[in-house]
Amino acid sequence: MGEALVFQQVSFAYDSNVHQAVLQDVSFSVKKGEFVSVVGPSGAGKSTLFRLVSGLEKQNSGRILVNGKELADRQGHVGYMSQKDGLLPWLSVVDNAALPLILKGFSKKEVWPEVIKKLEAFGLKDVEHRYPDELSGGMRQRVSFLRALLGGSDLLLLDEPFSALDAVTKTVMHEWLLDQWAESGRTILFITHDVEEALFLSDRVLLFSEKPVSHLEEILVPLDRPRMVEDLKDPAFTELKEKLLLDLRKLVTL
Ligand SMILES: Nc1ncnc2c1ncn2[C@@H]1O[C@H](COP(=O)(O)OP(=O)(O)OP(=O)(O)O)[C@@H](O)[C@H]1O
Numbered sequence: 001m002g003e004a005l006v007f008q009q010v011s012f013a014y015d016s017n018v019h020q021a022v023l024q025d026v027s028f029s030v031k032k033g034e035f036v037s038v039v040g041p042s043g044a045g046k047s048t049l050f051r052l053v054s055g056l057e058k059q060n061s062g063r064i065l066v067n068g069k070e071l072a073d074r075q076g077h078v079g080y081m082s083q084k085d086g087l088l089p090w091l092s093v094v095d096n097a098a099l100p101l102i103l104k105g106f107s108k109k110e111v112w113p114e115v116i117k118k119l120e121a122f123g124l125k126d127v128e129h130r131y132p133d134e135l136s137g138g139m140r141q142r143v144s145f146l147r148a149l150l151g152g153s154d155l156l157l158l159d160e161p162f163s164a165l166d167a168v169t170k171t172v173m174h175e176w177l178l179d180q181w182a183e184s185g186r187t188i189l190f191i192t193h194d195v196e197e198a199l200f201l202s203d204r205v206l207l208f209s210e211k212p213v214s215h216l217e218e219i220l221v222p223l224d225r226p227r228m229v230e231d232l233k234d235p236a237f238t239e240l241k242e243k244l245l246l247d248l249r250k251l252v253t254l
Pocket residue numbers: 014015016017022040041042043044045046047048049083
């Protein structure tokens with residue numbers, strides 16, 4: 001099956017804070033087609049991990065392999081939805097969503113009909129020609145999410161994609177995301193603070209359990225696919241959820 005992502009002894013500190021590493025000799029891997037969530041306290045380094053995978057930051061030591069290769073330029077190999085949605089305020093919704101396709105050289109005329117159809121499927125009908133600051137937080141996240149998907153990369157990094165959604169919309173988006181994932185065979189890495197969300201969606205959960213992190217604790221989710229809402233009541237599920245919440249609680253120091 002192969003590995004979509006491999007970290008080998010990766011260390012990283014931001015230039016402005018060289019004495020406080022975020023990652024210290026971190027190794028882990030994600031198989032092609034896997035759905036893996038990343039959880040941990042605020043400031044633990046989850047978004048930083050994604051910035052390293054996407055190539056926005058460069059590790060100080062160690063190797064990062066995407067699809068078995070160490071790439072200098074990972075543009076086009078990794079679809080990244082950042083925690084701040086990153087929409088460009090001067091572009092309309094449809095132009096924001098279509099951006100990865102335009103960057104690949106397609107014309108607006110070619111891609112607009114398809115992108116508009118997708119926007120509709122995302123509950124964004126009739127806002128195609130609005131600008132990001134005219135949208136709600138949840139709408140912005142959906143546009144940003146669509147943009148990450150349209151990049152066409154096999155590896156998707158989603159940084160708290162549903163954090164601004166209400167509970168009901170979130171559940172709908174979960175089902176939708178799992179369908180998309182099953183259909184596309186893509187690999188997904190998903191950051192969330194919502195433990196139930198992490199367990200419900202994932203094959204595995206990686207926990208940032210120390211700072212700087214050197215070992216990502218791994219939790220396997222013992223549920224079959226496809227996942228059903230009823231799974232949330234499964235005793236194995238609730239037990240795991242309690243344990244993970246407790247683990248996280250121990251890590252949070254205010
Ligand atoms: N551009 C930056 N320059 C310097 N330090 C940074 C930068 N971005 C993040 N940091 C620091 O790196 C550490 C990890 O930040 P990161 O954003 O990865 O955390 P996180 O786990 O995503 O947190 P949250 O759950 O709040 O999003 C924090 O101490 C943060 O202050």
